Amino acid sequence: xxxxxxxxxxxxxxxxxxxxxxxxxxxxxxxxxxxxxxxxxxxxxxxxxxxxxxxxxxxxxxxxxxxxxxxxxxxxxxxxxxxxxxxxxxxxxxxxxxxxxxxxxxxxxxxx
Amino acid sequence: xxxxxxxxxxxxxxxxxxxxxxxxxxxxxxxxxxxxxxxxxxxxxxxxxxxxxxxxxxxxxxxxxxxxxxxxxxxxxxxxxxxxxxxxxxxxxxxxxxxxxxxxxxxxxxxxxxx
Numbered sequence: 392x393x394x395x396x397x398x399x400x401x402x403x404x405x406x407x408x409x410x411x412x413x414x415x416x417x418x419x420x421x422x423x424x425x426x427x428x429x430x431x432x433x434x435x436x437x438x439x440x441x442x443x444x445x446x447x448x449x450x451x452x453x454x455x456x457x458x459x460x461x462x463x464x465x466x467x468x469x470x471x472x473x474x475x476x477x478x479x480x481x482x483x484x485x486x487x488x489x490x491x492x493x494x495x496x497x498x499x500x501x502x503x
Numbered sequence: 504x505x506x507x508x509x510x511x512x513x514x515x516x517x518x519x520x521x522x523x524x525x526x527x528x529x530x531x532x533x534x535x536x537x538x539x540x541x542x543x544x545x546x547x548x549x550x551x552x553x554x555x556x557x558x559x560x561x562x563x564x565x566x567x568x569x570x571x572x573x574x575x576x577x578x579x580x581x582x583x584x585x586x587x588x589x590x591x592x593x594x595x596x597x598x599x600x601x602x603x604x605x606x607x608x609x610x611x612x613x614x615x616x617x618x
Binding site: 425436491496 | 506543544545547559594602606609
C-alpha cells in the first residue's frame with residue numbers, strides 16, 4: 392500500500408537557521424508528491440508539489456526535489472523565520488488516483 | 504474569495520451521544536472531502552464526494568458515521584453513537600476538479616472530544 396514517513400518533531404531552530412524535514416514514501420506506480428503546511432489556528436494549505444522524478448517544487452523560499460532513486464521528497468529552506476513555525480505534512484497522490492495519503496506531520500518551531 | 508467554512512469549531516460530547524459537523528466548500532468546487540485527524544497522526548480520508556455523488560467511502564465506519572451532500576454544495580458528517588476513539592479533528596476540504604491534481608483547500612477543522 393501507499394505510505395509516507397516523516398521525521399518526528401518537534402523541530403526547534405533559531406531564526407535564520409537551515410531547515411530540512413525528511414520525507415520518504417512507498418507507493419505503487421509514479422506518485423505526485425506534496426508538502427502541506429498548517430499554521431496555528433488555520434487549515435492545511437498546499438505549500439509546494441512535484442509531479443515527476445527530478446522535479447523541484449518551490450514556494451515561499453521552501454524547496455523539495457522528487458528523488459525517485461531514494462523515494463524521498465525532503466523539504467528544505469535556507470533561512471527560516473519565526474513566521475515559518477507550523478506543522479508540515481508530506482503527502483502523495485498515486486497516478487490515476489485522487490486520494491491523498493498524508494504523513495504524520497512534523498512540527499517546526501522557530502525561535503528568535 | 505471565501506474559504507472552506509466548517510462548524511462547530513469545537514464539540515465535547517459523552518460516548519454514545521451523537522454529533523453533526525457541517526461544511527460549506529469554496530464556491531464552484533465540485534469535489535468535497537471529509538478527513539479525520541487523530542492527535543499525532545496525519546489526516547485520513549473518510550469520504551469523498553464529487554458533486555452530490557460518493558466517489559470513495561472505503562474508510563468510513565459506516566456503522567456509526569454517515570455523510571451527505573444533497574445538493575452538491577454543503578455537506579454534513581454525522582457520528583452516532585460516538586465512541587472514545589472518535590476524538591479527533593474533522594477536516595473538510597474541497598477541490599475545483601476531481602482531485603487528481605492533489606490541490607485541496609482545507610477548512611480550519613472541527614475538534615471533537617468524546618468523554
